[in-house]
Amino acid sequence: MCGIYGYIGRNSINEVMGGLKRLEYRGYDSAGIAFIGDNLDCEYADNNEHIKRFKNLTVIKSEGQMSCLEEVINKCLPIGDIAIGHTRWATHGKPSVANAHPHISKNGKWVIVHNGIIENFEELKKQFSPKRFVSDTDSEVVAHLLEKYYDGSALSTLNKVCRMIKGSFALAVLTTYEKDKILVAKYGSPVVVGCDEEAGVVCSDLNSIKVGKCAFILEDNQFAVVEKGNVSVYDENLKPKKLKNMADCHREERGNLGNYSHFMLKEIDEIPRAITRTIEQYNSYEKMRTVLPLNVVRKIKKILIIGCGTAYHAGLIGKRLFEEIGIKSEVEIASEFRYNTFIPEKNTLAIFVSQSGETADTIKALSKCKENNLLTLAMTNVKNSSICFVADRVIYTSAGAEIGVASTKAYNSQVALFYLISSYFKSVLDDNAKDFDREVVKLLDVAKVISHNKIKPICQKVADEIYQSKSIYMIGRGLDYDLAREASLKLKEISYIHCEAYPAGELKHGTISLIDDKTFVFSFITQKMVKDKTQSSEKEISARGGKIIKLTQFEENNAFMQLSLPEVEEKYMPLIAVVYMQLISYYTSVRLGNNPDKPRSLAKSVTVE
Ligand code: M6R
Numbered sequence: 256m257c258g259i260y261g262y263i264g265r266n267s268i269n270e271v272m273g274g275l276k277r278l279e280y281r282g283y284d285s286a287g288i289a290f291i292g293d294n295l296d297c298e299y300a301d302n303n304e305h306i307k308r309f310k311n312l313t314v315i316k317s318e319g320q321m322s323c324l325e326e327v328i329n330k331c332l333p334i335g336d337i338a339i340g341h342t343r344w345a346t347h348g349k350p351s352v353a354n355a356h357p358h359i360s361k362n363g364k365w366v367i368v369h370n371g372i373i374e375n376f377e378e379l380k381k382q383f384s385p386k387r388f389v390s391d392t393d394s395e396v397v398a399h400l401l402e403k404y405y406d407g408s409a410l411s412t413l414n415k416v417c418r419m420i421k422g423s424f425a426l427a428v429l430t431t432y433e434k435d436k437i438l439v440a441k442y443g444s445p446v447v448v449g450c451d452e453e454a455g456v457v458c459s460d461l462n463s464i465k466v467g468k469c470a471f472i473l474e475d476n477q478f479a480v481v482e483k484g485n486v487s488v489y490d491e492n493l494k495p496k497k498l499k500n501m502a503d504c505h506r507e508e509r510g511n512l513g514n515y516s517h518f519m520l521k522e523i524d525e526i527p528r529a530i531t532r533t534i535e536q537y538n539s540y541e542k543m544r545t546v547l548p549l550n551v552v553r554k555i556k557k558i559l560i561i562g563c564g565t566a567y568h569a570g571l572i573g574k575r576l577f578e579e580i581g582i583k584s585e586v587e588i589a590s591e592f593r594y595n596t597f598i599p600e601k602n603t604l605a606i607f608v609s610q611s612g613e614t615a616d617t618i619k620a621l622s623k624c625k626e627n628n629l630l631t632l633a634m635t636n637v638k639n640s641s642i643c644f645v646a647d648r649v650i651y652t653s654a655g656a657e658i659g660v661a662s663t664k665a666y667n668s669q670v671a672l673f674y675l676i677s678s679y680f681k682s683v684l685d686d687n688a689k690d691f692d693r694e695v696v697k698l699l700d701v702a703k704v705i706s707h708n709k710i711k712p713i714c715q716k717v718a719d720e721i722y723q724s725k726s727i728y729m730i731g732r733g734l735d736y737d738l739a740r741e742a743s744l745k746l747k748e749i750s751y752i753h754c755e756a757y758p759a760g761e762l763k764h765g766t767i768s769l770i771d772d773k774t775f776v777f778s779f780i781t782q783k784m785v786k787d788k789t790q791s792s793e794k795e796i797s798a799r800g801g802k803i804i805k806l807t808q809f810e811e812n813n814a815f816m817q818l819s820l821p822e823v824e825e826k827y828m829p830l831i832a833v834v835y836m837q838l839i840s841y842y843t844s845v846r847l848g849n850n851p852d853k854p855r856s857l858a859k860s861v862t863v864e
Contacts, residue, residue, distance in 0.1 A: 256281050256858035257356075257370040259446065260463070261339035261427045261437045263483050264454030268333055270465075271340040274456075276321055277463040277509065280658050282858025283342035284350035286324045287316030289357035289366040291434050292335030305352060306331065309363025312431055316355040339427045339437060339457070341368035344858045347376070348391025357429075358395040360402035361387055364431045367401070369394035370459060371423035371444035372863050379419060397426065409433045410480060413440055414493055417478075423615065423863065425473075427457045437481040441473040444862055445613055445641045448479040448486050449502060455481035459862075460613070461501060461639050462509070462656075471498040472644065504639055510656050519659035519749070519851045523707065523837050529654035529664040530671045530702035530830075536653050537672075538695045540688050543679045546650045547604075551630070552683040555604045558584040559629070561592055561620045562608035563861070565662040568741035569669035570608050572829060575734060576677035579826075580684075589616035590864065592623070599627040606632045606676075610657055610665035611860040612640025619864060621645050634672060636665050650676070659852045660859050661749050663837045666741060670830055671698055701827045705834050713818055714835055717804060718842030720816065721775050724752055728770070728801075730759040731779035732789050738779050738829040742836035749844035749851040759785075759792035772800030777836075780807040781820065781828035806832050 258278030262270040271288055291311055305327045307314045313333060317323040321342070341356035348354040356368040373379070376393035383399055400416045409430045417424070423443025430438070439448055439457050448457050449470035457479070458464035461472060469486060473479060476491040477498075488496045515521040537543050558577045560570035570586040577584035587595070589607075593616065605624040609617045612635035622645065624631050633646035636654050643649045652668035678694035721727060727746065729739040736758045743756035757766055759778070770776065776796050780789050786809060793803050793814070805814035808822045820832055844851040 256344045256860050256862045258283065258342040258459045259339070259368050259370055259425060259427050259457060260459070261368075261457040261481065262454065263337045263435070263437055263481060264451070265336065267335050267338040268328065270454075271338045272321070272325065272328065274458055274463060274465070275340045275342055278342055278459055279321060280509070281342065281344070281459070281860045282660060282853065283344050285316065285318045285343045285345070285352070285355035286321050286341065287314060287343075287355040287357050288324065288328070288338055288340040289314045289359070289429060290333060290335030290338035291429060291431060292333065303327065303331070307359065309359060310431070312359065312363055312366055312429070314357050314359055314366060316352050316357075318350050318352055318355065337429060337434065337437065339366070339368050339429055346372060346863060347393040354390045354392050356394060358390060358392065358398045360398040362402050365398050365401040366429045367394065367398045368427050369397060370425040370446070370862060373397070373420050373424065374422035375420065401428065401430070405432070409436070409438055410478060410489070410493065413438050414478060414491070417442065425459065435482060439473065439479040439481060441477055442475050443615070445472070447472050448481050448488070450481065450484055450486045452484050455483055455486060457481055461504065462637070466502055468502060469500045470502040472501055472639065473498075501639060509658065517659065517841070517845070517850070517852050519661055519663060519841050522657055522659050522664045523834065523841065525655060526664045526667045526834060527702045527705050529652070529668045531699060532653035532655070533668040533671055534675060534695060534698045534702070536651065537675055540682075540691060543691075546648055547632070547679070549683055552680055554602050555680070556583065556602040557600050557604070558582055559603055559605040559624070560584065560586040560608065561589050561605065561617060563589050563614050563616050565666045565741060565744060566608035566610060566614075566617070566669060568737065568744065569666055569673065570606070571737040571740065572670050572734065573606065573673035573677070575737070576673050576826070577680070580677055580681040582680060587620070589614070589620040592620045597623065597627065599629060603629050604632060605629045606634055607642060607646060608634045608669055609642055610636045610652070610662055610669075612637040612642040613860045613862050615862050615864045618642055618645055634669060636668065658859070660854055660857045661745055661840070661851060667830055667833065671702075674698055674827070697824065697827070701823050701830060704821050704823055704831060706821075707834070707838075710835060711838060714838035715842045717816060717818070717839045718846050721752075721804075722750070722843045722846040724773070724775055726769065727752055727754040727775050727777070728762070728766070729754065729756045729777040729779070730762060730789065730792055732759045732785035733782050734826070734829050735779035735781055735785065735789065738781070738832055739777070741833055742777065742840075745837055745840040746843065748857060749840055749849060749854045750847055751849065751855070752843070759789045762792055763795055767795060767799065770796055770799045770801040774801045776801045776803055778803050778805045778814070779832060780805065780809060780811075781832055782825055806835055
């Protein structure tokens, strides 16, 4: 989702372009940069729809990938000592040059980039003639408000304007009134500010900012003034604030493709390592106790799990594992939870699952639980991400950086962590630490069972069969249904084939009327208890011509295609089976000529509600 990078110091434009590229993983559909300075090839610039010049403020924007913006920049060779840039993921207004950020005020003295959503933008726009607006965005109005309410101090003007905004924002602002600083404001959308001896930087996340001297993660209602070699942070009343310097904190290496053609395939191959690292990080009672002390665990009567997309699907499995050990458990989609009536129960532990740790819906749901005095635990893959600062406690998956938009190794690590946490709960409640040690060993063994190279050819074969489908269904019962839901999301998000997961027994209550002899149905049978029942559903599908692709460890041979899963203890089967489905989704996407790493319309990190 949108990314902000701003830089004051030498080669600011190169630095901003580099920063925006590091933020590319978030997903975007247009990009732009603004800088103060007059050095560029004027003849080229004056006749170019991508470039707007206002005295010594220049804005260059383009639709599409960063390479499009780069092409324009390489032709006009701008130089400036202060610049802000943005990658935009369209919310208000389609992807276009006009809607791309930065946005400039009418008098050309203010330019802004914005992440988040300004909910009252229609209302705010009424202060101006409609003719003033050149974009359909919610963000542009901020530039005009800064112009209108300028009071002689850039920071105080920004503070005044932010008080008018309803919604969420991370804003970086340049003004020709004070050419030596970048102003920053934060409410609800993440932003980090920092500096070196000769530079000042603003960036959407800690992993992408390049600074050695200081880096501060702004909190809501805070402002910052970024200058060469200095950053000052202020509260909402513009009183100076001291924040923890995070410059030396752990930063996640983004990693590179190596010999792979896509991050997604590389990340699927990394699953055994991701699970192993995650488990090893908490492989003893002592380590688990630092996250959840024994006295805390003993008091918990209910587990509430919240997340979005794949993280929510990991939570579905978590819920079953907690219920298996007798702890009442619920799982909710974060964006629904926020607006559902909530009846908090005493002694509930609320677990928030988020690979990125930046998902706005999940963080808002977390805040709601905190307001209701629940104990909160964040499960995230990104150290020092926003969620870590909001939750009471944090537990990390150690999957390593996940770049592909489709979550793969992070999901397996989240599920593995749910096995571990639920086993820890059981051991604490039974007062039997040995059980926990045994679970650690089992999980490390399960990680070894996944043998990618052996299964790739069959997954490719399945992709060759299904890639022309219009609609695909996936069925299972219990844990197999949870697995089907994740498998279905994976396939649809990167292949763009309509795909639905159904509880096997529910199909006959309506959806089966859609099945004909062109329909592929994936059937998951990994749980003995429901084997016969799911087989009956398969028969109903076959009777209507539907083609079953079955994933099972049981000996069966009655499907259009069958993928024989390696056998591990039943409860771990989803962890194994999902890898087949991740690979099938990947190969289907590639077969269709899509880029699985950057599926259309999707962002890696969804920072708006
Ligand atoms: O970073 P998060 O885990 O909070 O992200 C949640 C979802 O946006 C994410 O899992 C999404 O569904 C993925 N594209 C799935 O592959």
